[in-house]
Amino acid sequence: MVPPTLSIVMTSSDRILSPALRSKLMSAEAAAALIPSGVNVGMSGFTGAGYPKAVPGALAKRIMDANLHGKNFKIGVWTGASTAPELDGALAMVDGVELRLPYQSDPTCRKRINAGEMEYLDMHLSQVAQFVWFGFLGKLDVAVVEVAGVLEDGRLIPSSSVGNNKTWLEQADKIILEVNTWQSSALEGMHDVYYGTALPPHRKPIPLVKVDDRIGEPYLRCDPSKVIAVVETTTPDRNSAFSPPDESSRLIAGHILEFFQHEVKKGRLPAELLPLQSGVGNIANAVMAGLDQGPFNNLTAYTEVLQDGMLDLLKSGKLACASATAFSLSSAALAELNADLARYRERIILRPQEISNHPELIRRLGVIAMNGMIEADIYGNVNSTHVMGTRIMNGIGGSGDFARNAYISIFMTPSQAKGGEISCIVPMASHVDHTEHDVQIIVTEQGLADLRGLSPKQRAKVVIENCAHPHFRPALNDYYKRALLHSEGKQTPHLLDEALSWHLRYLRGGQM
Numbered sequence: 001m002v003p004p005t006l007s008i009v010m011t012s013s014d015r016i017l018s019p020a021l022r023s024k025l026m027s028a029e030a031a032a033a034l035i036p037s038g039v040n041v042g043m044s045g046f047t048g049a050g051y052p053k054a055v056p057g058a059l060a061k062r063i064m065d066a067n068l069h070g071k072n073f074k075i076g077v078w079t080g081a082s083t084a085p086e087l088d089g090a091l092a093m094v095d096g097v098e099l100r101l102p103y104q105s106d107p108t109c110r111k112r113i114n115a116g117e118m119e120y121l122d123m124h125l126s127q128v129a130q131f132v133w134f135g136f137l138g139k140l141d142v143a144v145v146e147v148a149g150v151l152e153d154g155r156l157i158p159s160s161s162v163g164n165n166k167t168w169l170e171q172a173d174k175i176i177l178e179v180n181t182w183q184s185s186a187l188e189g190m191h192d193v194y195y196g197t198a199l200p201p202h203r204k205p206i207p208l209v210k211v212d213d214r215i216g217e218p219y220l221r222c223d224p225s226k227v228i229a230v231v232e233t234t235t236p237d238r239n240s241a242f243s244p245p246d247e248s249s250r251l252i253a254g255h256i257l258e259f260f261q262h263e264v265k266k267g268r269l270p271a272e273l274l275p276l277q278s279g280v281g282n283i284a285n286a287v288m289a290g291l292d293q294g295p296f297n298n299l300t301a302y303t304e305v306l307q308d309g310m311l312d313l314l315k316s317g318k319l320a321c322a323s324a325t326a327f328s329l330s331s332a333a334l335a336e337l338n339a340d341l342a343r344y345r346e347r348i349i350l351r352p353q354e355i356s357n358h359p360e361l362i363r364r365l366g367v368i369a370m371n372g373m374i375e376a377d378i379y380g381n382v383n384s385t386h387v388m389g390t391r392i393m394n395g396i397g398g399s400g401d402f403a404r405n406a407y408i409s410i411f412m413t414p415s416q417a418k419g420g421e422i423s424c425i426v427p428m429a430s431h432v433d434h435t436e437h438d439v440q441i442i443v444t445e446q447g448l449a450d451l452r453g454l455s456p457k458q459r460a461k462v463v464i465e466n467c468a469h470p471h472f473r474p475a476l477n478d479y480y481k482r483a484l485l486h487s488e489g490k491q492t493p494h495l496l497d498e499a500l501s502w503h504l505r506y507l508r509g510g511q512m
Contacts (some may be wrong), residue, residue, distance in 0.1 A: 015149040015179050016230060022150075024230045028054035031176050031229035032062050037073040039141035040099075042132075042168035045087060046080035046326035046353065047280060047305050050161030052144045052178045053235035056087040063096035074098040078132075078140070080163020080325065080353055081125060081304075081397060082106065084238040092118065101137070102128050103395040114391045122385060122395040125304070126357035129167040133199060143172035146233075147220070148183040155219040158191045158350065159183040160237055161326030162220075166193055166352045169222050176229045177222075182236050186341040191350045192216045208361055211275050211300040212321040214349065241330040242308055245286035248414045251445035252283055253290035256370070256410065259441065259448055260296065263408075269368075275302035277362075277402045278310070279371040280328050283412055285309040287370060292316055302367050304356055304398045306348065308333040314347055323349045325356040357398045362405040369402035373411045376467070377429040378460040378480060379492055380436040380451050382411050388503050389430030396433050404438045415444035415469035421511040423472040425463060427479045428499035442467050456492040457484070472512070 016022045032055050035041060045051025059075075066073040074096055081103040082088070088106035091097050095117065100109060102123035112118040123131070131137050145165050149157040158165060159180060169175060194216035196206065208215050245253070263269040273296055278284040288309020291299065299319045301310055305328040313319035315336075327350075329337060337344060355361065362369075373384045374393065383389075385396055403409040411434065413424045424444065436456065442449045447466035451459050464476045483493035502512045 015181055015185075017152040018150050018154050018224065020224050021154060021177070021227055021230050024227055026229050026231065028058040028231050028233075029061075031055050031231050032058035034174070034176070034228055035059055035075065035142055037066070037071070037075065040076035040078060040138060042078045042140050042143045042164065042172055043083070043087060044080065044145040044159075044161065044163060044165050044168070045083035046161035046163040047082050047328040048084045048239040049237045049326045049328060050146050050159040050163065050183075051079070051083040051087050051237075052146045053086055053180060053233045054178060054231055055144050055176055057090050060090040060094045060096060063091070064094040067094065067096075076100075076138075078102070078128070078137070078164070078168075080161060080165070082394065086238065103397050105394045110392060110394075120392060122392065124357075124396065124400045125353050125398045126359060126401040128164055129197075129352070129354040130199075132164075132167050132171050140168065140171045140173070142174045142176065143168035144176045144178065145169060146178045146180050146183075148180065148185065148187050150177070150179060150230075151219065154222050154224040156222050157188050157218075158193070158220055159187065162191060162193065162350050162352050163325055164353060165220055166195075167354070169220055172226065175222065175227045176231065177227060178231045178233050180233045180235065182234045184338050184341050186345060189218050190345045190348055191218050193218070193220055193352060194355050195221070197354065206355070206358065206360055208355070209364065211302050211323050211365065212349065216351070236331075237327070237334065239328055239330060239334070241332070242285050243282050245282060245289060248445040249283045249286035250290075252412050252414075252443050253286040255443050255448040256287055256412070257290045257294050259450070272296060272298040272300070274366045274368050274407055275300045277301070277303040277367050277369045277406070278307070279397070279399060280305055280307055281372050283372060284370060288313055292318055302356075302361070302365050304353065311337060314344060319347075321347045321349070323351060323356065325351055325353040353398075357401040359401060359405040362402055366407035367402060367405070368408045368410070369399075369406035370410045370412065371399040371403065373413045373424075373434075375413070375424045375426050375429055376411060376439070376442050376463065377426050378463050378476060379456045380439045380442065380459050380463060381429045381432045382434040382439050382442075383429040383431045384411070384433045386431035388507060389500070400434060400438075403434050408440055409434075409438060410441040410443060411439055412443040415446050415467060416471070420469075420471065422506060423469060423476075423502065423512050425468040425472065425476065426502050426512075427476065427483075428494060430500060430503050444469075446470075457490075
């Protein structure tokens with residue numbers, strides 16, 4: 001029998017149709033009291049969407065009180081990706097996190113990690129579920145998951161992100177649900193939760209061959225016997241607003257669109273391009289704005305997050321459909337989405353991140369991956385996570401999942417940072433997340449370097465000439481020419497006593 005839908009939901013209690021789970025309603029404080037110190041907690045949330053809004057704050061207060069009485073109360077926090085201040089910030093503020101994974105972007109969290117006060121495991125997002133299933137990360141004790149509603153049989157309507165929620169619900173010993181009535185009931189039917197994955201040697205091909213294929217079911221399965229608490233909330237997601245594209249972002253977007261047109265003329269891309277993946281940020285939104293004004297139609301997206309620029313493409317009709325694991329929208333864009341969610345629902349699919357970021361599917365679909373970076377070196381190695389080699393910024397996120405498996409992998413950044421004190425093109429990257437083998441295109445406002453088919457020495461010339469800022473270009477050319485003369489090896493010439501001297505100069509004097 002098909003469970004009743006939530007199409008006429010009016011109040012919180014109407015969102016919880018299971019009598020067994022409704023009997024477990026309690027306050028956030030009472031639910032937080034069920035989480036002991038020393039456990040690993042899997043929490044929903046992906047880029048400020050679909051994270052629990054009440055229990056983390058109540059837990060932070062409990063931790064603060066415990067620590068004031070001399071108790072070292074800490075937990076492991078596992079999520080889909082970054083979340084919001086009510087989760088990451090609240091728990092980091094009270095020094096309540098022992099280990100954070102797999103991605104973060106909270107300033108307080110980042111400060112504690114870089115101060116050595118919090119352990120951080122930066123992971124490829126596609127691998128988290130597998131690591132949990134194999135037990136590489138230890139035991140998952142508790143799951144705290146936000147949902148939009150609960151059906152009569154205990155199945156859950158996901159909210160604005162799916163992330164690792166399927167895995168948390170399957171693997172956790174105990175489950176706390178937050179039922180958030182701010183999340184629109186019209187989300188029901190948008191999700192596609194695939195339960196066909198298996199562990200080696202029993203894996204079978206994932207039967208997804210087009211972006212708009214639905215291969216799973218619209219609900220999350222949940223064992224009601226594991227649910228220890230249900231908490232009602234009515235709090236909106238929190239995502240940062242994006243700045244309007246600046247001149248640098250517009251130039252980067254222009255170079256990428258020109259490259260796409262060139263590839264279409266060469267017959268290496270179809271007229272509607274291939275499925276697009278885009279990281280989060282102002283440059284990515286500028287690229288989407290350029291596509292909205294550009295000559296390409298019937299576009300598709302197979303990505304992690306759907307942000308403002310992609311919503312605009314859906315609205316204009318340029319983007320036919322989009323697959324992601326979460327929304328990452330500004331408040332204005334979120335309000336627009338929720339006001340017309342029924343119309344968007346047929347063209348947006350939210351999947352678990354083990355599917356949205358799966359290498360098999362990225363390779364099969366021929367995704368065009370576009371991600372930001374902190375710096376690239378002259379040979380095409382990319383650092384997307386660490387400032388000056390040691391200080392974490394956010395994390396690798398899904399960029400590695402996509403870059404290594406994409407049909408075309410693009411990395412983009414302004415050529416300078418800190419008002420021109422830092423060059424984002426350097427002799428040697430101070431940390432490498434994406435090797436030269438996974439980086440095909442580098443773009444700055446100065447130009448685009450197509451590195452496909454080039455040897456390291458050929459790459460160096462193209463990267464310096466096309467991407468480096470004119471202020472730093474002579475010094476980069478000088479370094480490369482001297483390395484070519486004096487390096488022990490001529491395959492990838494470096495002067496090891498100078499390779500990181502640019503970073504050292506900045507650390508000592510404030511400029512490269």
